[in-house]
Structure formats: structure tokens, C-alpha cells
């Protein structure tokens with residue numbers, strides 16, 4: 001890392017940034033430093049025009065005919081193939097559908113059905129709650145025959161044994177930004193005959209993912225985070241081709257049927273990834289998501305990763321240089337790995353006053369978020385985060401700590417969404 005950084009260096013970094021042109025393709029409020037794109041991505045300018053067209057022409061004028069003439073019916077697979085390009089999946093293995101939570105259910109049901117003699121589901125204590133909740137619901141549906149074993153992520157590989165049916169991990173931890181070794185853990189799982197299910201909520205669009213190369217079995221992920229699909233955007237799921245016809249998932253809705261418009265009374269799953277569909281795709285939301293995904297494809301994922309690492313390195317370095325007096329057990333502690341290989345695209349700090357610190361930051365125009373009990377999170381989205389944003393975020397965090405701005409009653413009031 002370079003020694004002491006000054007503001008003029010920051011301007012040079014932004015001037016030399018090959019991704020800088022993308023920022024003006026987003027609607028970002030002037031003066032705001034937005035570091036929450038890992039929770040809700042920013043609005044791409046093209047999305048407004050495209051959704052207006054879908055409303056006025058495709059829905060308003062063409063009405064029901066649009067299912068055939070506006071490409072509505074193909075949206076889940078068309079969008080899935082595009083997302084596949086971002087996560088290293090060849091065509092025909094990804095669909096856009098439902099929510100991440102529902103996709104956890106469908107893919108885990110498939111994984112467990114494919115290992116009927118095994119009873120252990122292995123995951124980590126720090127996994128995202130909805131993944132664990134959905135698995136608990138599934139286990140109940142299956143007659144409480146399985147055990148969900150939650151272990152310390154540092155040592156996950158040691159717990160993979162021949163009893164394990166499926167290993168399920170969130171690739172990049174939502175709180176700390178720590179990234180798991182997808183190739184290594186997948187290989188270890190396969191040595192023991194276990195299947196893997198990866199949650200890519202904080203990976204898709206954030207960093208290069210190579211599902212096919214890793215021989216991953218199943219994956220799920222979000223559309224509204226790094227893919228900039230809009231609030232509640234449809235999610236996606238991946239099933240490797242070799243597994244697609246092994247099992248038909250339990251949410252056997254008509255659009256996963258081999259011939260939905262035959263209207264027969266018995267379910268017969270479609271061949272391939274199509275059987276992971278359930279009901280009618282949300283066309284309006286999907287057309288918005290497609291804009292975000294198209295933009296991500298136009299930007300090279302290697303460039304996104306290089307800039308993401310440079311931005312997170314910079315943030316850590318700036319805080320180390322200017323805020324060191326606030327470090328300590330009762331003060332600020334870095335929660336994100338300093339090693340680049342295990343870092344996602346965010347920087348998180350722990351602080352006992354984390355909630356109020358974040359509220360103070362937001363009041364000063366630096367938007368990140370808070371995750372209980374004590375994590376402040378700053379997501380880095382290289383398509384629209386600039387080096388100057390990171391500079392201002394670091395300056396403002398120091399100001400909040402130096403001036404104890406968090407210690408004001410209006411910042412201590414907990415809101416519903418943190």
C-alpha cells in the first residue's frame with residue numbers, strides 16, 4: 001500500500017478509473033455518498049425509460065399479446081442466462097425467479113432429495129438468518145429427520161464428512177464481508193459425496209464467481225443488491241446441468257410443468273432448469289432487473305474486482321491513518337479481512353455505539369447500514385462508488401468519532417429497518 005494518502009491522490013485515482021463512466025448512468029442524489037448498494041443497489045438511468053416503455057407499450061397497448069410478442073414468457077430464462085455470465089455459469093443453468101428465500105427452499109429440497117440416506121446439513125453460525133430459517137422449515141416438512149449443524153466458518157472444511165448431505169454457505173458474509181473458498185470447499189464436499197448450495201447475495205455483481213469451474217451444485221442470489229434490480233427485485237437460482245433432471249423441486253407450480261398450457265391435472269416437470277419455476281414471472285420487476293444486469297455485463301468483472309479491492313484497501317488505510325486513536329476493544333475494530341483473497345466488496349467495523357454512529361453518518365450524507373449487535377457496514381459498488389466517496393466516508397466517520405456526534409438522543413432511536 002502507498003504511504004500516507006492525500007486528497008490530490010484521490011482525484012488522480014478517480015481520473016484514471018476505467019469504470020468512472022458508469023457513475024453518470026445512475027440516478028444518484030447530488031452530495032450523497034451512497035455505500036449501501038450491497039443492500040439496495042442504485043437506480044440505473046436506463047431503468048426509468050425501460051420500465052416506462054414496458055408500462056405504456058407492452059402492457060398498455062399490447063396487453064395479453066405481450067406474453068408472446070414482447071418476450072415476457074422467456075424473461076426468467078433470458079435473464080437467467082445473462083446473470084449466468086456474471087457468475088460463471090454456461091447458459092441453461094440459471095433462472096430468475098421468486099425471492100432468494102424461496103430459492104433456498106427449492107434448491108435445498110433438491111439437494112436433500114438427491115442424498116436420501118444422509119441426515120446432516122452443514123452450514124455456519126454466521127449464515128444469513130433467512131437461509132437457516134428456510135432450511136428449518138424444510139426440515140420440518142421432511143418430518144424432522146435432518147440435523148442442521150452450524151459450525152465456525154473458519155473450520156468449515158474440517159466438518160465435512162460422509163454423513164453430510166449438503167454444505168450450504170453464504171459465499172461472502174453479509175456482516176463481515178469475509179469470503180469463503182468456493183473451489184476448495186466444493187471440492188472437499190464432493191470428496192465426501194456431499195452437495196453444495198452457495199448463496200451469492202453479496203457476490204453476484206460484486207466480484208467474479210466461477211460456478212461451473214468450481215463444479216458447484218446449486219446456488220441462489222439476490223437481484224436488488226449488486227445487480228441494481230430495484231427494491232424486492234426477483235432473485236435467481238443456479239442448478240448445474242448434471243443435476244437438473246435428478247429431482248423436481250416441491251413448489252411444483254404450473255410454470256415449472258412440461259406443458260403448462262396443456263392444463264392437465266397431473267404435474268410433470270419440465271426438462272432442465274425450467275422445472276425450478278413456480279408461478280407467473282413478475283414482468284415489471286424483471287424488466288427493471290434486466291437493465292441492471294445488462295449494465296453489469298457491459299462492465300468487465302475483473303475491472304470491478306480490481307476497483308473494489310482498491311476502494312476497500314483505501315478505506316481501511318484511511319481509517320488506520322486518521323482514526324487510530326479510536327481503535328480498541330471498546331472502540332472501533334475492523335471486522336473485514338485485511339487479506340484481499342478473503343474479502344468481498346464491503347468494509348465493516350465493530351463499535352459498541354455502531355447504531356448511533358451510522359445514524360450520525362447518514363445525517364451527514366454518508367449512507368451505510370447497521371447490523372446487530374455492533375456492525376457498521378459500508379458496501380462498495382465499483383460501478384458508481386468513487387475514490388472521492390471513500391475519502392469523504394473516512395473523513396466523516398472520523399468526525400463522528402472525534403466529536404462524539406453519536407452521543408445525541410436522535411441518533412440513539414432504533415428504526416424498523418437498520
Ligand SMILES: *Cc1c(COP(=O)(O)O)cnc(C)c1O
Nearest residue numbers: 099100101128130170174199201
Ligand atoms: C439479502 C440476503 C437475502 C435476502 O433474501 P430475500 O428472500 O430476498 O429477502 C438472502 N440471503 C442473503 C445471504 C442475503 O444477504
